[in-house]
Amino acid sequence: MSKPVLATTSLAGCFGCHMSLLDIDDRILDLIELVEFNKSPIDDIKTFTKQCDIGLIEGGCCNSENVHVLKDFRKHCNILISLGECAIMGGLPAMRNGIPIKECLREAYLTGPSVTANTEHIIPNDPELPMMLDKVYPCQEIVKIDYYLPGCPPRADLIWETLVALIKGTEINLPYEVIKFD
Amino acid sequence: MKTSISNIIDRYGNDPVRLMDILLDIQDEIGYIPEEINQKIADQVGISKAELVETVSFYHFFSDKPLGKYTVYLNNSVTAEMMGREKVKQTFEEEAGVTFGNVSSDGLIGLFDTSCIGMCDQEPAAIINGVVFNNLTPFRVKEIVNSMREGEAITEMFKQNYGDGNNSSELVKAVVSNNLRRKGPVIWDPYTPGEGLQKAVSMDPSQLIEEIKNSNLRGRGGAGFPTGLKWEFCTKAKETERYIFCNADEGEPGTFKDRVILTELPKMVFEGMAIAAYAVGAKQGVLYVRYEYKYLKKHLENALEELRKERLLGKNIAGKKGFDFDIRIQYGAGAYVCGEESALIESAEGKRGEPRDRPPFPVDKGYLGKPTIVNNVETLAKVTKILKNGSEWFNTLGTKESTGTKLMSISGDCRYPGVYEIEWGHSIYDILEMVGAEDVQAVQVGGPSGTLIGPNQLPRSLGYEDLGTGGALIIFSESRDLLKEVVMNYTEFFIEESCGSCSTCRNMPVLLRDKLQKILDGHGVVQDIDDLLEWSKTLKISRCGLGHTAANPIVTSILNFRHLYEKRVLRDREFETGFNLADSVRESCEAAGRTANI
Structure with missing residues (x-):
């Protein structure tokens, strides 16, 4: 039987959740025995090459590219997991949600006190750039999410226990101290 | 200055x-x-x-910014919407040249929304500089704004006669109507101030409490707690400095009966407070009145003054040596949650109207930390009548569990909206006949915190055995879109009025509103209906009744009108968020001057 396939991505996140995944220490050796990685920064595969069993999503959606990647993950992963505060609730990036996006862009590129080099006074508009969303969306407001792992970042043990339980079909071991919301 | x-x-x-x-x-x-x-x-x-x-x-009516020389607070409750608020609102905006939530650039006119002002039987209504304007039409709004531009005094802007009864008295001079449609046997039994008190002081306080207990009177504010029992609890409190509060913070949208009692029979209420004071040995009382009834202030103060002259307040009341009691009037400043008794007490102490943790209950630790009885206006008026006519008489009215009468505030789609005093035990169906309601689709029993019932439940009867209520009935005809016009309006109301203290009540109604909006926008799925029911349960851990009932409009409408939800949700998929990429990038693309490329 072939190994279950795992994919991961970081959207509007800080890669802290991926760091926490690496924080499982030497169990990473067990993990590569247990699963095969597909699209993920871990192995640097950029596009899906097959249908995956599990997708881990770090970060919410702040721009159009995030939305496309997230939808692509939903399409290619049988089980999709929101990993961490930003994926679940928007996190720090969502602090801009109370401010109209136009105001944010003006402040960042035109009127902010640290804006000195933008002599042409333009807000970046190259067609290659992703388009900013009006606010930062948590993943479940875009696609269906099957499981949520809270934390900023989620504890390494939480990620490990979850993956093992899903892969082996065993009950998850979740002592109190493993689930943290900050 | x-x-x-x-x-x-x-x-x-x-x-x-x-x-x-x-x-x-x-x-x-x-x-x-x-x-x-x-x-x-x-x-x-x-x-x-x-x-x-x-x-x-x-508080809603306090502001740290100027609100305009003329400040318009236009009610946004559901009955106002039903009676044409939208056009009135538009006309105000066009004529004043400013949108709601703002003050015109010349500082002349400020336009603001406000929650129910207790005029549901004469909507659309607004409070302008403390004065009530009812039955507004676009035409009237034009006249009013013109008068503002000419600098007229607010009271000169009336074009109609003053209202009936005491509304036209020298001290009130309001255009408000009582719409008193049915005078019942308790409140409107002939009344001479002092009869109840005389009877009370002829008894021992313990006998008096026994008399109230025998009457089986229960609180008329909505919760229905036995009044005699509450008083008895208060007498058992250790501290002897005690207070009597009358709760006239009638904020439940659709309720306006206390307004009519305070307009026509304030002395009956104050006398009830004095009787309660005699029962528990209180020296001081407070009538806590909602800001929206500020136009009654002089009238209420005058009633107190007359009672003092008649020796029914002050020292040695009703000739009883050593029985001293007086009342002060405390106005609120616009907060529904202050109708909750511990929040009301906090407010009367000069603080934010946030409910307290209970226990201790106010009968143990209330106003200034002392034992306090908080009773509704109608309850206290009834106390006076029970003393006058006896508890046996009171027991002959109503049903076994629900004795006496109930004052009903009835509004919405019916020919005769207004106040009715009826005995407990009538079916909703009887009442609808009485008020001239036809093509009834639904009835909201007890305001937004109550229950939305459908035609198949009209045989249910009013009373603590079946449908207990604080007295509001709002009727919706077949022509109304229940989810969009009613449930949404009520849910917005709870969002606006949450004190924000409990995270459940601060957040959950917002999530429920968004989910309901998603269904209304055509993006709902079956799961959303179940989510609404399931998520609503978390509200039960809130501290006060506002939080507990904030999901009632949604929950009871799902239970009794599930088909209206089912009709709107998508059948062909299990999951749908309603997220639209094109919409969500529009603004940023505009700002950057680029074409959206989805």
């Missing part, structure tokens, strides 16, 4: 407990409460500036 700020504060003995009165007077004097004077007020009453700002920022 006619009166200086320090004079106003002096008027209340520099007492922080009287902060509400101080702030109301300052707001009256200046039109708002300027931030610059916060420190001065705080220093003079001996609290921190932060404590002061806590109170000022809590």
